[in-house]
Amino acid sequence: MAGSGGDTQRTRGARSFCSWVFTSHITPMRTVAVLGGGIGGLATSYYLCKSPQITKVIVLESSSRLGGWLWSTRRSDGAVFEHGPRGIRPAGAVGRNTLNMVEDLGLAAELLPITYSHVAAKNRYLYVKGKLHRMPSGISGLLRTVPPFSRPLLLSVAKEILVKKSKKDDESIHSFVSRRLGQELADIAVDSLCRGVFAGDCRKLSVRSCFPPLYNAEQHRGSLTLGMLLGSGPSPVVVSGPLAQRSLKESWAQWSLKRGVESLPESISDYLQQSGKVELHRDAAVQRICPSPAGWKIHLENGVVTADHIFSALPAKALSSALPSSCQPLIQELQDIATVTVAVVNLEYDGSILPVTGFGHLLPSSEDPALLGVVYDSVPFPEHNRSDGQTTRLTVMMGGAWFQEEFGPPEMVTEERLLERATDAVSFHLGVNSSPCWSLVSVHRDCIPQYYEGHHRRVESMRSFIKKNELPLSLVGACYDGVSVNDVIFSGRTAVQELLGA
Known part of the structure; x- marks a missing residue:
């Protein structure tokens, strides 16, 4: 405050x-x-x-x-842990x-x-087929083939301009992206994104309600690319105060x-x-x-x-x-x-334990339905670390649309089981062999509506x-x-x- x-x-x-x-x-x-x-x-x-x-x-x-x-949980030693948006x-x-x-x-x-030049804004990862992959960024990332994708993303973008506009008044996000940009992007990138944002299944979520700019770009411009270049329709008018002007001038990402x-x-x-x-x-x-x-x-x-x-x-x-x-x-x-339940596990480790730096990584549902993603909290906001000694704060998000099938009824799952699942993920995904020095498990029941x-x-x-x-x-x-x-x-x-x- x-x-x-x-x-x-x-x-x-x-x-x-x-x-x-x-x-x-x-x-x-x-x-x-x-x-x-x-x-x-x-x-x-x-x-x-x-x-x-x-x-x-x-x-x-x-x-x-x-x-x-x-x-937010605020500890007396200055550490801050977020249980929801961070x-x-x-x-x-x-x-x-x-x-x-x-x-x-x-x-x-x-x-x-955090500005767009910050490592947490530039580096975001996907965990696919047992490996971390940095998401392509910049012109070079679009021009060359970058794993886990099998071809340059620019090819998908270029072909997208030629795809005909749908006559449906709505469709799933997976269907929309598959049709316009190809199934691989839908299966890997968009599936992961929807799990990170909505903790939901992109094969059920509405593109019109979840990503209105994409839907409007196709309807008004006939193409996502043209929609980005020319605008995808009217937006609310909000006058920028000094702080909003500063965020634009300094290029804040979040x-x-x-x-x-x-x-x-x-x-x-x-x-x-x-x-x-x-x-x-x-x-x-x-x-x-x-x-x-x-x-x-x-x-x-x-x-x-x-x-x-x-x-x-x-x-x-x-x-x-x-x-x-x-x-x-x-x-x-x-x-x-409908709504989904998400387990949020906050972890703190002694020392610097991350093999990569960035905002965090997400997983497509094909990799591990139970694990939605891991946020490397200490990278974007080191100010929230404790004041004495170097530590690494992480947040593991689990469940969402897959909570029931992976963990059973929310009222039945134990904190011990969720903590073990979270620490195992950190070990397997990031190669961390040490145990956390502090942890907190939260189960947010019915926390995210599903459109x-x-x-x-x-x-x-x-x-x-x-x-x-x-x-x-x-x-x-x-x-x-x-x-x-x-x-x-x-x-x-x-x-x-x-x-x-x-």
Whole structure:
């Protein structure tokens, strides 16, 4: 979190930096409830606080902590370990939007940026057929054959321009890439990428919902190559603040914070408490939601909260179980959004143990379904190492769409088994013979929504039902419009703007 001067800067920023966001004039709402205190719910509450039209915001979080999957362990010796996202990208409108928020919260001095020239940005690896392979980069990497690929990638790119546009309104990522760039790229690179980003199976995930720029490039330009050169369609307009401008000037690839990414939700919650508009309630699980003449009655275990409007940042299935039976079509659509469970194992080793330097490596499902990838945390963010003595921090990610078949039910798998599987992977993949000096095992149940083919139609159907029935309800968070931190934050901003007519 920000230092002692952070509160003053945050207060000043609240009056100035984002005052342009909401300017329309409608009847002020007495109370808005935000369900869920993860980054989606906190970001939504942050944007609600920017509007003079909102009198009161009540945040209801079922657990004892705020921040959701943005979760950092900070040891007393200075070491920081991330259990969820560890780096946030500054690129695009959504990336600029998050940096604007970071600046407004007074966190600029806490940033740890990585530029595109950094070894962690340049070197990313695939583990295929028992070996580490550096992903091709630069012109030379495109022109020559680089294992594990059997031909230069430039050949695939060149032929892609001649591939006809699909008439389907959606298809799997694997199908899309196989059709346009060849099966080898789909089987190895894209399969690995989808496991790293979504912990999911590219043969089921929707290209339209998971990678909109690829889908739009084909639809609008007829080619991925032309889409990259000419643009693949309109994007949201987000004015760059000084921090976002700096990220562009210095060519940032991603960034973290000195005390870990959990500093972001912590700073938002500090801001909300200081606003005078917001009530933050932990251990406040929503039991059911009932319509009332003024909006909603939200039943908790120990009472009832009334609200004019609800922003739900709950997981889709959690919201479905709380809605009244009159919302059955919406309930069914929410229940159809699948999620996956990921085991995250943080490891610390004495000394420098890596045979290569880079961000980390991913595995295609054909190599080892159980292992999604290994992040070399000490390379991008050595500032998170302990202050005394050289160490190497790693994170092993396992399971995802393959969790059940590889490990069984999440509630049955032991930490010992997951730790052994993770340390074995480090030994086999990286040639590390020593044992970790510290470890922490986390099982994140149902942590990443899966956007299967047709996801966009499901989301459109849900929002159409809400609009048609004039429900005072907005859907935000990772279940609908993108799973990245930037996407989730921007979904909160977009929903608030739509409600207030900004």
